Amino acid sequence: MSGAARxxxxxxxxxxxxxxxxxxxxxxxxxxxxxxxxxxxKRIRIADFEYFVQTPLGKKVxxxxxxxxxxxxxxxxxxxxAKEMIENDKKxxxxxxxxxxxxxxxxxxxxxxxxxxTLIDFxxxxxxxxxxxxxxKELLKKRYLVQLSYYKRALMQMTKRPVKEACIYAVSLGxxxxx
Numbered sequence: 341m342s343g344a345a346r347x348x349x350x351x352x353x354x355x356x357x358x359x360x361x362x363x364x365x366x367x368x369x370x371x372x373x374x375x376x377x378x379x380x381x382k383r384i385r386i387a388d389f390e391y392f393v394q395t396p397l398g399k400k401v402x403x404x405x406x407x408x409x410x411x412x413x414x415x416x417x418x419x420x421x422a423k424e425m426i427e428n429d430k431k432x433x434x435x436x437x438x439x440x441x442x443x444x445x446x447x448x449x450x451x452x453x454x455x456x457x458t459l460i461d462f463x464x465x466x467x468x469x470x471x472x473x474x475x476x477k478e479l480l481k482k483r484y485l486v487q488l489s490y491y492k493r494a495l496m497q498m499t500k501r502p503v504k505e506a507c508i509y510a511v512s513l514g515x516x517x518x519x
Contacts, residue, residue, distance in 0.1 A: 341383045347464040349380055350511060353389065354448065354462045355412050359402045363389050388511050397460070397509055397516040400451060409452040416494040417444045447491050456504035459491055464511045477517050480508055488519050 341349075356375075357366055364386055370376045376384075392398040404410035419440040449460040461484065467476045492503045508517040 341379070343464070343466060346383050349376075349383060350388070350464045351448065351462060353384065357389060358405065359393050359398065360405050363393070388514070391514050392509065392511075395509075395514065395516060397507065400458070401449070401460070404451040410449065411452065412449045414447045414450070414495075414498075415444070416447065416491075416498065417442055418490055418494045418497070419443075420490070443490050445487070445490065445494070447495065450495060450503075452499070452501075453504075456502050457495055457499060458505040459488065459495060459503050459507065461488060461491065461506075461508050462511065463508050467510075467512045473513055473515070476513065477510070477515070480510055480517055481519055484508060485519065 353367075356370070357363055367376070367381070367384065367386060371378070371381055393402060401410055420443050422439040422441050425441050447459065448462045451458040451460070463480060463484065465480060465483075467473070471479070488506050488508070492506050495501075495503050506519045508519060509515075510517055
C-alpha cells in the first residue's frame, strides 16, 4: 500500500470513528460491514488512533463529539483573488488582477466552540529518518500553511465566526502542531 493510500485510509478512519466509543470494536465492525478490507486492516495501527484520543486534542475532539459540536469532511469552494495566487515577483495584467480563482477542498475536521472555531487537519506524512521531530514540525507547518489559510478563510466565511486555532495533527509524531 502506498503512502497516499494509507493516508486516504487513515483519513477515512478519522472521518468515521466515534472517538467516544471503543475504537477496536468499531474497526471490527467496519471489517464485518466490508468497509475495510483485510489487506487495509493490516496497514492500520489502531494504536495511532488510541493514542490520539489520549492527547489534549483527542480529548477535545471526544468532548466535542459528545456535545455534538465536532464536524468532519466539510467541502468548500472559495474565491481567491488571482493576485494572491501568484508569486510576488510575477506581474499580472490589469485585467487578470481583478479575476478570482476557485479553490476547492475538504476540511478534515473542526470544533464549533462557544466563542470560536478550532480547525483540525490530519496529516499522515512520514517523518524522514534524518530529521528531528522539531524540524519535521516546521516542515509540516511550511508545507501546509497555504492550505490551512484557505481552510481557515472558508470556515470563517461559512460560519461567520472566528477561527482561533488552526492545527495539524501529525499521526507519525502523535502530536498536534498549532499553526
